[in-house]
Amino acid sequence: MLQFLVRRFVGLLFVVLGVTFITFILGYLAPSDPIKEMMGAHFDSQTWLQLRHFYGFDLPWYEQYLHFLARLARFDLGTSFNPQQRAVWDILKDGVPISVELALWGTVVTLLLGIPIGIWSALKANTWVDTLLMSSALGLYALPAFVLIVFVQLLVLWLNYAGISWPVTGWGTAWQYSWSDIQYKLAPVLTYAAAGYGYYARLTRTTLLEVMRQDYIRTARAKGLQEWVVVSRHALRNAVIPLITVLGLVVGLLVTGSFFIETVFGIPGVARITVNSVFLRNYPVIQATTMLIAIGVVLGNLLADVLYCLVDPRIRVE
Amino acid sequence: MQPKKRLRLVSLLSISCILILFLTACAGESTQSTQKNLVAAPADKQILRFPLEGEDFSTLDPALTTEGLGDPFNLIYTGLVSIKGDGTITDQLAASHAVSADGLTYTFTLRPNLTFSDGTPLTARDVAYSINRTLLPATQSNVRVYLSLLKDFDKVTSGAIPTAIGDSLIVKDDRTISITLSKRAVYFLGALSYATSFVVEKKLIDQYGNKWTDHLDEGGGAGLFKVQSYNHTKGLVLVPNPRYYGSQPKIQQIQYIIAGDRDSNYKAFLAGQYDLAAVPPSQDEVAAKKPGYHEVPALTLRFIGMNYLAKPLDNIKIRQALALAINKDLIVSRIIGKFVIPSNHIVPKGIVGYNENLTGPNGVKGTAGDPALAKQLFQQGLQEGGYSSVSQLPSISLTYAIDYKAAADTILAIANEWKQVLGISVKLIGLHGNDVTKQEAETVGKSGPLQMWYDGWAADYPDPQDWLTLFFGKGSDHNIFNYGQNNSAAATQQQAVQAEMAQADGEQDSAKRVQLYRDAEQKIVNDVGWITTYQSAAVFLLNPKVQNWVTNPMGVIATDDWAKVYIAQ
Numbered sequence: 001m002l003q004f005l006v007r008r009f010v011g012l013l014f015v016v017l018g019v020t021f022i023t024f025i026l027g028y029l030a031p032s033d034p035i036k037e038m039m040g041a042h043f044d045s046q047t048w049l050q051l052r053h054f055y056g057f058d059l060p061w062y063e064q065y066l067h068f069l070a071r072l073a074r075f076d077l078g079t080s081f082n083p084q085q086r087a088v089w090d091i092l093k094d095g096v097p098i099s100v101e102l103a104l105w106g107t108v109v110t111l112l113l114g115i116p117i118g119i120w121s122a123l124k125a126n127t128w129v130d131t132l133l134m135s136s137a138l139g140l141y142a143l144p145a146f147v148l149i150v151f152v153q154l155l156v157l158w159l160n161y162a163g164i165s166w167p168v169t170g171w172g173t174a175w176q177y178s179w180s181d182i183q184y185k186l187a188p189v190l191t192y193a194a195a196g197y198g199y200y201a202r203l204t205r206t207t208l209l210e211v212m213r214q215d216y217i218r219t220a221r222a223k224g225l226q227e228w229v230v231v232s233r234h235a236l237r238n239a240v241i242p243l244i245t246v247l248g249l250v251v252g253l254l255v256t257g258s259f260f261i262e263t264v265f266g267i268p269g270v271a272r273i274t275v276n277s278v279f280l281r282n283y284p285v286i287q288a289t290t291m292l293i294a295i296g297v298v299l300g301n302l303l304a305d306v307l308y309c310l311v312d313p314r315i316r317v318e
Numbered sequence: 319m320q321p322k323k324r325l326r327l328v329s330l331l332s333i334s335c336i337l338i339l340f341l342t343a344c345a346g347e348s349t350q351s352t353q354k355n356l357v358a359a360p361a362d363k364q365i366l367r368f369p370l371e372g373e374d375f376s377t378l379d380p381a382l383t384t385e386g387l388g389d390p391f392n393l394i395y396t397g398l399v400s401i402k403g404d405g406t407i408t409d410q411l412a413a414s415h416a417v418s419a420d421g422l423t424y425t426f427t428l429r430p431n432l433t434f435s436d437g438t439p440l441t442a443r444d445v446a447y448s449i450n451r452t453l454l455p456a457t458q459s460n461v462r463v464y465l466s467l468l469k470d471f472d473k474v475t476s477g478a479i480p481t482a483i484g485d486s487l488i489v490k491d492d493r494t495i496s497i498t499l500s501k502r503a504v505y506f507l508g509a510l511s512y513a514t515s516f517v518v519e520k521k522l523i524d525q526y527g528n529k530w531t532d533h534l535d536e537g538g539g540a541g542l543f544k545v546q547s548y549n550h551t552k553g554l555v556l557v558p559n560p561r562y563y564g565s566q567p568k569i570q571q572i573q574y575i576i577a578g579d580r581d582s583n584y585k586a587f588l589a590g591q592y593d594l595a596a597v598p599p600s601q602d603e604v605a606a607k608k609p610g611y612h613e614v615p616a617l618t619l620r621f622i623g624m625n626y627l628a629k630p631l632d633n634i635k636i637r638q639a640l641a642l643a644i645n646k647d648l649i650v651s652r653i654i655g656k657f658v659i660p661s662n663h664i665v666p667k668g669i670v671g672y673n674e675n676l677t678g679p680n681g682v683k684g685t686a687g688d689p690a691l692a693k694q695l696f697q698q699g700l701q702e703g704g705y706s707s708v709s710q711l712p713s714i715s716l717t718y719a720i721d722y723k724a725a726a727d728t729i730l731a732i733a734n735e736w737k738q739v740l741g742i743s744v745k746l747i748g749l750h751g752n753d754v755t756k757q758e759a760e761t762v763g764k765s766g767p768l769q770m771w772y773d774g775w776a777a778d779y780p781d782p783q784d785w786l787t788l789f790f791g792k793g794s795d796h797n798i799f800n801y802g803q804n805n806s807a808a809a810t811q812q813q814a815v816q817a818e819m820a821q822a823d824g825e826q827d828s829a830k831r832v833q834l835y836r837d838a839e840q841k842i843v844n845d846v847g848w849i850t851t852y853q854s855a856a857v858f859l860l861n862p863k864v865q866n867w868v869t870n871p872m873g874v875i876a877t878d879d880w881a882k883v884y885i886a887q
Contacts, residue, residue, distance in 0.1 A: 050458070051458060169586045264581070266369070266372075272372070
């Protein structure tokens with residue numbers, strides 16, 4: 001196992017290097033000039049030249065990239081253009097915990113809703129319960145997040161009209177759970193969950209139905225085991241492997257996966273900063289968040305591999 | 319509050335502060351929200367909550383901000399002069415000022431006993447330090463151009479001389495500072511009212527370096543309000559600064575809250591979460607029936623730029639034909655909305671020197687265009703240019719920002735009008751906003767890459783120079799049109815207009831100065847320096863309980879007018 005982990009972490013280094021290089025080259029070749037963007041209409045050539053020098057844009061591409069790597073080795077991710085002159089590291093320190101909090105709670109609620117509903121639907125396959133549950137799951141899954149958010153916000157607005165004071169936007173304090181904080185967080189978390197639960201419900205149902213047709217399930221039933229034991233101990237454990245695969249990918253996108261929700265609800269997480277940075281050609285932030293996604297995806301897959309072993313002892317990481 | 323900022327959606331995204339956005343847009347004429355004699359709510363209810371659209375402030379450092387005309391900058395910090403409620407410039411930290419006979423030296427005497435919000439005395443040395451700090455290369459200010467009138471500006475900003483203190487900034491004693499300019503410029507006080515000249519506390523900057531604005535709760539400014547807290551994920555909270563030299567405000571707290579997008583903030587306003595919200599275009603009709611609805615003209619113009627170095631746009635008659643083929647009234651009513659104003663002006667309504675009697679090209683009155691005259695001028699232009707027919711014309715392209723839908727719609731409609739009236743097909747090129755900005759900078763002194771482009775401009779300070787000399791002056795980085803420095807038959811006359819504008823910039827006699835600018839504006843309009851489409855406006859909802867909300871023509875509440883704002887019961 002240790003050898004496996006070491007191998008994966010070494011691989012992670014190469015993935016990060018590759019991602020940073022591709023992001024750097026794309027940014028370098030892009031026609032836009034971030035300094036001109038930052039200066040806006042206050043353009044004057046002397047200031048432009050000085051700012052280009054300050055941010056290292058007057059160097060050849062390979063020197064720029066080597067400087068980036070040298071800074072990276074010192075855990076310095078550079079300086080943002082907008083917000084101006086702010087260390088990228090500081091921006092991530094502020095934004096990542098909030099994005100992780102949103103995505104984590106959203107994923108927990110997604111799983112708490114999606115898996116039981118998927119199981120129930122599988123157990124009631126081809127009945128009206130199944131049809132009802134899967135139709136609603138499909139409906140929510142098909143609904144784009146930005147449409148769902150509008151519905152949720154209108155609902156909150158109606159609550160206010162009905163005399164129940166409830167915030168429409170904002171996030172409260174990260175990782176704090178006073179009543180006020182919960183009020184802020186509930187709508188975004190439920191929106192996140194509603195958008196994703198349909199996928200997990202349908203995936204759980206499909207895989208569980210597949211497993212329930214296997215001989216060993218028939219054998220378990222023939223042995224006279226209770227149905228919930230058959231499902232929880234024999235069926236679900238095998239059905240959960242595809243879910244782990246998907247979860248591994250989701251973990252990788254925990255930080256930047258909720259752009260719409262962060263933007264519309266006014267949540268100061270890193271997903272919104274990332275997309276805004278693309279518009280503003282804020283390359284230091286784009287580099288950092290791309291790297292973050294790459295690390296997340298690799299670690300998420302690593303986590304999935306480890307979980308496979310725990311769930312199914314037949315799988316060996318070696 | 320977005321001075322010198324070309325107006326595109328990308329900017330809107332990058333520009334995070336909805337309040338700033340809407341206040342900028344509120345400009346043009348003073349606007350007032352007051353119901354007289356309403357009783358003020360108790361002190362603990364005197365709280366204003368403003369949403370910051372999308373994200374944190376780009377910066378709270380006045381030396382770096384492109385949004386430094388109004389709040390929160392003019393609340394936390396203050397400078398030698400400021401813009402009053404009526405749009406004129408007044409002494410602020412200065413008790414008085416005097417201008418030397420040659421118009422090159424401004425001497426300011428500070429009010430007595432000034433202090434920063436933490437109690438540290440504020441002297442002329444702090445004023446000099448703050449202005450000099452903006453100029454120094456180490457500050458990396460992207461807006462230091464506001465101070466470009468200072469003597470040896472280039473030398474200080476390039477590092478050729480280490481400081482402007484003792485050179486263009488002379489501290490005579492604790493209360494007296496003189497500032498020397500490189501040329502006579504009456505608009506200097508306007509430029510000085512911008513945030514780049516606001517006084518900052520050296521002690522805080524020395525202690526925390528470029529993170530000093532994260533510690534504004536410890537001091538840093540000398541404004542009407544001081545910072546109670548600033549958090550990059552929550553926002554900014556201001557409370558009255560008890561050490562402010564003027565009247566104390568009735569408002570006891572101003573919260574700038576990091577919020578969602580415009581639609582969400584509008585809903586949050588309706589839910590009572592905020593006291594102010596910009597109205598999304600889709601909600602305009604509904605919002606218009608609500609109390610607190612404001613529809614205000616802005617000191618912002620939209621225009622089609624045309625490069626005099628690009629053929630056939632070097633022909634004045636062809637330019638005039640293009641201008642007169644556009645029915646601006648129709649475009650505004652059908653595409654933009656009735657609340658903006660179709661215009662022929664370069665200096666917008668609300669700026670001193672606005673010319674009510676200005677006519678369009680060739681003396682045409684009104685903004686509906688003149689298709690018959692346009693056709694006639696176009697034919698004359700073709701002959702003058704040696705083109706036997708429309709098909710012989712070099713291809714013309716018009717570049718616009720695709721991120722701003724109204725611009726794209728406007729341009730499409732205008733291209734159709736040109737096709738119908740003149741039979742000319744203009745190639746439309748949609749680019750991202752910042753790519754258009756990049757191409758604009760590259761077009762100065764060249765025949766490309768831009769031939770025609772669609773753009774906008776918001777006032778920096780209430781002076782015609784900010785619209786005329788800045789855009790059409792000789793040697794200006796903003797003269798993308800290459801007005802005056804081109805090969806057209808009108809180039810000599812245009813150079814005379816440039817000289818006229820330069821004269822107006824330094825003219826101390828206000829009436830004469832206005833007359834010079836008006837004359838220059840009319841000549842530029844006749845030569846179709848640019849084609850103005852309309853003067854913008856903004857619509858927003860303000861909590862009807864907020865009283866004495868009076869903005870100046872720049873669209874911001876003057877520093878001292880903030881003291882009068884209160885929330886009624």
